[in-house]
Amino acid sequence: MTVLLLLPLLLPCALPALARRALDRLTPAVALWAVAGCAVLLAGCSVLALGVSVLTGLLKLPLFAALGELVLPLRTASAVFVVPAAAASAGALAVCGWALVRSARHQTRAFRAARAEARGATAAGDVCVVDSPRADAYALPGRPHRVVVTTAMLRTLDGPEREALFAHERAHLQGGHHYFLAAAELAAHCHPALRAVRGTIRLAAERAADEAAAASVGDRRTTARAVARAALAAQAARSARPGVAPGAAGGPVPQRVQALLAAPRAPRAGRAIATLLVACTALSCIASATAAADVHHRVEVAQGDENP
Amino acid sequence: MTDAKDERRPAGELEASVLAALWAAGTSQTPGQVQLSLGRHLARTTVTTILSRLHDKGVVDRRREGRGYAYFPVRDVPDTHGLTARRMHSELDRDSDRETVLARFVAQLSPDDERILRGLLEPGDR
Structure with a gap:
């Protein structure tokens, strides 16, 4: 049972590498669905595993055993192990919860500020123009959807x-990409390994x-040039440089420009990576569900409702 | 990209493109100038129609120039926009991971990224 609880906590560590490969090999839209879906499921499984661990630990304590109407002691690994593990899990859950609330507040505030900005701007069709010396553009979901550009x-x-x-x-x-971005944000706060997947x-x-x-403009080179020039202009307007260490292939913007300048690739070996993603996620789901069902059964036994 | 395809786009998209061209120009523009600076191929009569529609909505203003009109975007009270924009940026700049739910066109660049990008752009594009 301990193994079943550890698996959902360890499997997310494999996702960052798998996700990068998936983006390499699958078409971007498919990769987006696959990686975001896996990240959310893995995040959910790891939270479930932590929850099960906390519950088990609590039921080992006489007070909670009484509250849970346990007539027999709950059969688990030794309490020396289960209780500290439960305490650690509770701590981890509290940190996740706190990070989630904080992030939700940040996002809501940013979203409100953006909506207020769009309200004050001149609009034609679905585009809002904000008179500002800073080069910036973003998609603002809502009713109606808006493209905000300075x-x-x-x-x-x-x-x-x-x-x-x-x-x-x-x-x-x-494409409703804001849902995917929100899912990425959610997952990132549920498990530290999923933070790398957000990017x-x-x-x-x-x-x-x-x-x-x-595809819409009909010219990859024009699109690449638009991304590159926009990024350089936006950078020129920023006062502070970010302190991130760039990877070998450069940050996200150079990768996008390079991908656009290259001929569109036929997806290669995409099936293998997709299978790995699905396997990893399915394993995590099965492990956490089995662990939860197992604990449920043990509690029933301890309550005297079922035979061991 | 054919003319027919561009003419068939939703009216809102055409209006957006025309307004963007006016803002990008910075000075007042005749329908002919707007037509040239657009990224799509529209008949001049279409551009004129869109411009007068934008004028009816109060988004652009115009003045006589020769036999036709020259159009320019309406700036509201100049300061309110600047203020909102600045307030928004200060709000967003506070977070390191700010561009999460708002899908921004471009992310921040590291100095290395800048170098790579300048290398990727052809000399004439910079």
């Missing part, structure tokens, strides 16, 4: 590049929108 960004790009930008943001909105999901969403924009 005047500085519009001046940076030429006509076809502006169309690429609009097509990119519209693809985000039509991959974001990149997958951007790549999917880039491909949609390239």
Whole structure:
């Protein structure tokens, strides 16, 4: 049973590497679905495993055993092991919960600020133009969906590049990418290993929108140039440089530009990586569900409702 | 990309493109100039129609120029926009992982990213 509880906690550690490969080999839209789905399921399983561990530990304590109407002692591994594990799990759950609440507050505040900004802007069709010297553009989900863009960004790009930008943001909105981003955020706070996956999901969403924009504009090179020039302009307007260490392939923006400049690839060996993702997630789901069912059965036995 | 395909796009998208072209230009534009700076191929009559529709909505203003009109975007009270934008950026800048639910067009660059990007852009594009 301990193994069953450990599996859902350990399996998320495999996801970052699998997710990067999935984005490499699958089409961006498929990778987005697959990786975000796996991340949410793995996050859910790890939270369930922590919950089961806490419950087991609590029922070992006489007070909670009485509350749970246990007539027999709960049959588990030694209490020396179960109780500290339960305490650690409770701590981990508390940290997750706190991080989730904090993140939800941040996101809501950012979202409200963005909506307020869009309300004060001039709008035509689905685009809001904000008169600002900072180059910026983003998709603002809501009713109706809006593409928000600053005047500085519009001046940076030429006509076809502006169309690429609009097509990119519209693809985000039509694809409901904000749900995927929210799922990535949720998963990142449920398990530390899933934090690294958040970046991959974001990149997958951007790549999917880039491909949609390239298809809509009909020119990959124009789309690549739009992304590159927009990023350089946005960077010029920022005062502080981020302190992140870049990877060998560069950050997400250079990767997107390189992918657009390259010919669209036929997905290769995608089936293997997809199978691995599904297997990893299924294993985690089965392990946590079995552990939960097992604890449930033991509690029933301890309550005298079932025979061991 | 054909003319027919562009003419068939939803009216809202065409209006957005025309307004974007006006803001990008920075000075007042005749329908002919807007037509040239658009990233799509629209008939000049279409551009004129869209511009007068935007004018009816109060999003752009116009003045006589020669036989036609030159159009320019309406700025509201100049300061309110700047203020909202600045407030928003200060709100978002506080978070390191700010671009989570709002899908931003471009993420922050590291100095290395900048170098790679400049290398990827052709000399004429920079």
